[in-house]
Amino acid sequence: MTNDQRTASLKDASLRVTAPRLATIAVVEEQPHATAEAVATEVRDRLGSVSKQAIYDVLNALTDAGILRRVAVDGRGAQYEVETGDNHHHIVCSSCGRLEDVPCPVGEAPCMVPPEGDHGFAIERAEVTFRGLCADCQSTETNQPGHK
Numbered sequence: 001m002t003n004d005q006r007t008a009s010l011k012d013a014s015l016r017v018t019a020p021r022l023a024t025i026a027v028v029e030e031q032p033h034a035t036a037e038a039v040a041t042e043v044r045d046r047l048g049s050v051s052k053q054a055i056y057d058v059l060n061a062l063t064d065a066g067i068l069r070r071v072a073v074d075g076r077g078a079q080y081e082v083e084t085g086d087n088h089h090h091i092v093c094s095s096c097g098r099l100e101d102v103p104c105p106v107g108e109a110p111c112m113v114p115p116e117g118d119h120g121f122a123i124e125r126a127e128v129t130f131r132g133l134c135a136d137c138q139s140t141e142t143n144q145p146g147h148k
């Protein structure tokens with residue numbers, strides 16, 4: 001995305017265009033799945049005088065506006081990526097926590113609905129997280145027999 005495109009998406013979302021908002025989107029584009037902490041550190045490196053809390057507020061506003069997507073994997077802080085609308089899912093290593101994108105077989109939300117009824121909910125999306133051991137952790141396990 002160019003800065004003009006970032007400006008346009010802020011305007012589309014009726015958000016005021018500010019330097020911290022533009023920088024936050026740029027950082028998340030460059031570092032997909034960055035934690036709020038990592039984004040705040042990077043934005044502060046670029047802009048200087050912004051508080052961490054201000055950047056957390058920016059992350060929340062951008063997520064609410066649908067510009068960013070928050071990926072919540074239990075046991076870890078939220079990670080952020082640009083919302084591309086591709087409804088992709090994530091695969092997480094249950095040992096080291098490495099997180100990768102995987103395409104949604106359907107490609108649009110909701111890609112599945114509860115088989116026995118939706119309890120009256122209007123289902124918007126299914127968040128699917130695949131879990132397993134990444135290649136690195138698999139080889140570590142093999143090299144350490146007896147390691148649980």
Ligand SMILES: [Zn+2]
Pocket residue numbers: 093094095096097098133134135136137138
């Ligand atoms: Zn791993």
Ligand SMILES: [Zn+2]
Pocket residue numbers: 033071081088089090100101
């Ligand atoms: Zn992702």
Ligand SMILES: [Zn+2]
Pocket residue numbers: 087089104105106107111112128
């Ligand atoms: Zn899916």
